[in-house]
Amino acid sequence: MSHSTILDYLDNPSPRTLGRSPLEWLDRMLKPTVVRVAGRDRSRTRAMATLLHGNEPSGLFALHRWLLEQHTPEVNMLFLIGGVFPAKIPPTFSRRQLPGGRDLNRCFKEPFEGEEGRIAEAMLAELHNAQPECLLDVHNTSGTGPAFAVTITNDAAHQALASLYTERLIMTDLRLGALMEYSEQEVPTVTIECGGAQDEHAHQLAYEGLVRYTSGADVLSLEKAEWDVVVLRNPIRVELAPEATIEYRLEPSGRADITLPPDIEHRNFGTVAPGEPLGWVGEKGLGVLTAIGHNRTENVEKVLRVKNGQIYPAQAIKTFMITTNPLIAKSDCLFYAVKASGEPIF
Numbered sequence: 001m002s003h004s005t006i007l008d009y010l011d012n013p014s015p016r017t018l019g020r021s022p023l024e025w026l027d028r029m030l031k032p033t034v035v036r037v038a039g040r041d042r043s044r045t046r047a048m049a050t051l052l053h054g055n056e057p058s059g060l061f062a063l064h065r066w067l068l069e070q071h072t073p074e075v076n077m078l079f080l081i082g083g084v085f086p087a088k089i090p091p092t093f094s095r096r097q098l099p100g101g102r103d104l105n106r107c108f109k110e111p112f113e114g115e116e117g118r119i120a121e122a123m124l125a126e127l128h129n130a131q132p133e134c135l136l137d138v139h140n141t142s143g144t145g146p147a148f149a150v151t152i153t154n155d156a157a158h159q160a161l162a163s164l165y166t167e168r169l170i171m172t173d174l175r176l177g178a179l180m181e182y183s184e185q186e187v188p189t190v191t192i193e194c195g196g197a198q199d200e201h202a203h204q205l206a207y208e209g210l211v212r213y214t215s216g217a218d219v220l221s222l223e224k225a226e227w228d229v230v231v232l233r234n235p236i237r238v239e240l241a242p243e244a245t246i247e248y249r250l251e252p253s254g255r256a257d258i259t260l261p262p263d264i265e266h267r268n269f270g271t272v273a274p275g276e277p278l279g280w281v282g283e284k285g286l287g288v289l290t291a292i293g294h295n296r297t298e299n300v301e302k303v304l305r306v307k308n309g310q311i312y313p314a315q316a317i318k319t320f321m322i323t324t325n326p327l328i329a330k331s332d333c334l335f336y337a338v339k340a341s342g343e344p345i346f
């Protein structure tokens with residue numbers, strides 16, 4: 001088997017190799033790392049990626065705990081630990097990506113440029129070699145909030161994988177170069193958002209999901225699913241213009257283009273009625289916001305409307321992945337939305 005120089009490899013690591021804590025283990029990692037654990041059935045492999053974002057440690061914490069416990073998985077396991085470099089920058093687990101670097105989870109498509117592109121390409125080569133029957137990519141959300149899964153394909157296998165962790169599955173047609181697009185290789189692939197990076201519940205869920213993922217004889221059939229899965233289809237992304245400003249305050253200061261209340265995260269997965277205000281616009285109105293649907297820009301006024309400087313939903317909507325981190329709001333998106341019924345707005 002060919003080995004990449006971009007990655008380090010650990011086969012069936014012993015507790016001594018792993019250190020006593022995830023931090024000790026991370027300290028010992030010098031590169032993005034591949035961990036392989038032999039299963040009872042050696043003819044099959046399941047894969048899991050995690051730490052693609054260096055500030056989202058739940059998956060690594062879960063993996064460290066699971067490896068220390070020295071389980072024998074049902075099938076061979078291939079673990080890919082991506083964002084070792086940003087995660088190691090002090091304070092540990094505080095950086096999504098390297099300063100000046102790219103978001104690794106936008107690099108799983110050609111051209112594989114720069115350091116992150118080469119890491120993504122090497123990870124894809126590992127998947128290609130291992131031919132896993134399925135792939136999970138375990139993340140944390142940027143704020144707090146409940147866990148959910150994301151997929152580009154909504155079928156029984158993807159729902160069954162999601163149900164190892166959560167009952168909420170978001171299906172999107174957006175293509176961003178994320179690892180979950182590996183689903184297009186006929187390998188069921190689901191992104192798991194475990195909840196907030198600081199949230200003990202998120203770490204626990206990542207661990208419990210990993211135990212289910214590694215111990216089940218069949219993780220791809222829906223009859224064995226833990227929960228009924230609610231599917232939210234093709235959410236639109238509401239993005240903030242790059243030059244726009246945002247503040248999280250109880251009242252607008254008059255300086256920002258968009259103001260959202262600091263507790264806006266409570267809206268995650270809740271239904272917002274047309275009469276309920278979401279926040280405030282500045283002088284530029286809704287012009288600083290863009291609604292991105294199926295790979296194209298849609299009319300933001302079908303999602304939001306403004307009355308007396310306040311933002312309301314244009315119809316009853318369900319909002320999620322709302323961030324209160326202004327950096328994420330500017331570099332990624334403000335929130336996602338579907339109709340209250342779970343159907344797409346566009």
Ligand SMILES: [Zn+2]
Binds near residue numbers: 052053056139140
């Ligand atoms: Zn992430």
